[in-house]
Amino acid sequence: MTQTMKVTATAAALAAMFALPALAQNFPVTPNQKATAQQVAQAGVPLSELSPNAPDEYTVKSGDTLWAISGLFLKSPWRWPELWGMNLEEIRNPHRIYPGQQLYLDKNGGRATLRMRQANANGIPTDTVRVSPRTRYESLSDLALPTLKPNLIEPFLAEPIIVDQNALLAAPRIVSAAENRVLISKGDRVYARGADATPLSTAQGQPRDYRIFRNAVALTDPDTGEVLGYEAQYVGKADLVRGESQREAPAKKDEKPRVELIPATIDIVAAKEEIRAGDRLLPEPPRQLVSYTPRAPEKAVTGSIVSVYGSAVRFAAQNQVVVINRGTRDGLESGHVLAILKSGEVVTDRVDGKKTELKLPDERNGLLMVFRPFEKLSYALILEITDGVKPGDRITNPR
Incomplete structure (x- = not known):
């Protein structure tokens, strides 16, 4: 050669x-x-x-x-x-x-x-x-220049996830930590069990890398009250070291032999926050090489911001992620840009004697870009902003 x-x-x-x-x-x-x-x-x-x-x-x-x-x-x-x-x-x-x-x-x-x-x-x-x-x-x-800085989006591609609540409850779960620790962090060894029909295994073709999620929270449409999906809270990553097994336990005198269940062994390799027993495991998704081309939707879109991604975060700023109540069923795709409208306040006209209540008009507050659409919901990155964004704020076409 x-x-x-x-x-x-x-x-x-x-x-x-x-x-x-x-x-x-x-x-x-x-x-x-x-x-x-x-x-x-x-x-x-x-x-x-x-x-x-x-x-x-x-x-x-x-x-x-x-x-x-x-x-x-x-x-x-x-x-x-x-x-x-x-x-x-x-x-x-x-x-x-x-x-x-x-x-x-x-x-x-x-x-x-x-x-x-x-x-x-x-x-x-x-x-x-x-x-x-x-x-x-x-x-x-x-x-070549990227359309947007990829580091703004990549961390969120696998973190937030919209799931079926029953599917998450059926996922493998952490059952215990070494030395009965209550709070678990990076570097700790813990033990987990899969569903009854599909125990965790290191057999060829089975996933070895997992992401850890906490209980799913209902995301409700602020306009209709409909539950649009459930957001699972990402808390960390884990590697599967040994799969589940069982063995026949030594029988004491006059006792029948019994089978001991041995949970799978996993190592925590990343922790966004403290992990605990009961948290669920989902296979690590393949890395997505997605290209984002910011563009306006081809048809009219109106909706609302459902939530701000992140624990205990009420207002979103530039480069933060929000969930909107529109998804693939509404024609949204990765890269679609929408304008954010700040809801006008209700004020009282104190000049006239009637003290009439007035609703101020909604004002444009910035732009966001959809980067991960689901059927009824989408995650979007705030690209530009003049003031804080909160749930209930409106979204519409940028023109």
Whole structure:
């Protein structure tokens, strides 16, 4: 085998072993987004649609996101297809903008288009570059700007979970800790039992990594009172060390032989808060390489915020997660952006003698993006905010 073949084989093995994150850069572009971009490409955007502080030119930096750059040039960051359409010829793929590229506005006839030039003479990055002749290849697609910073969403992909209450009650459970400890934390060894028909096992094909959840809490629609689902509280992670078993216990004189049940052994490898007996185990889900393309829903959506994710949290701030009472049955998908409306207060008109009560109008308070939809509920990340968000606040299309 030649050295080149060895390098290629090594690269292929690493790609299979680690599922190279280049896969995560395969962002979708919907037909509607492309149509919007093509329409804008013909004439640009009105100067009135530009952000008041839009720079004449900008050099892309490491750590930038498409959302942030869109917000730099346009009044509404979720309208990134228009940013793309401002330079459709040079930016063939809106998800292939790299640090070092220079973007500048070309204003003419009351409209603006976005141009691009390289900060150096090396041209646009190529598909691949060899970083070590005897180690591996690294795709420069990994360096392309993400739409949003992935660290804002990744921790929540497997933490909050909407479950069927009966399914959670049937899941394996922690029954005891070593030395009868009441509170359990990272590094502790504990014991667990599965359902009667499916005991915990280390047999081939059975899960070994688990997430730990506490009792499910009903999430109720603030508008109708309907129970939309149950949210299980994430408390930690565990590794299955030994499966459940049983043995015949030594029989005492004049006693019949009996069978002793031996619970499974698990080690706590992460703890968000103290774990205790009775907490439930669900298999660790596979890592999701999901691409989020912020965009407005294609049809009208109205709803409400059901809850703020996190223990004892009443108000949500920027980059926090909320649950909304709309899901896949309402047409919501990952990436859909919605406006948050702050409910207007009820005040008393103290000028007239009747002291009439008045309901102030709802005011726009920010934007959120759906990143994990279920049938009737969705988890959403707050992208922008001017004031605290609380359950009961309204959501609607961003326009």
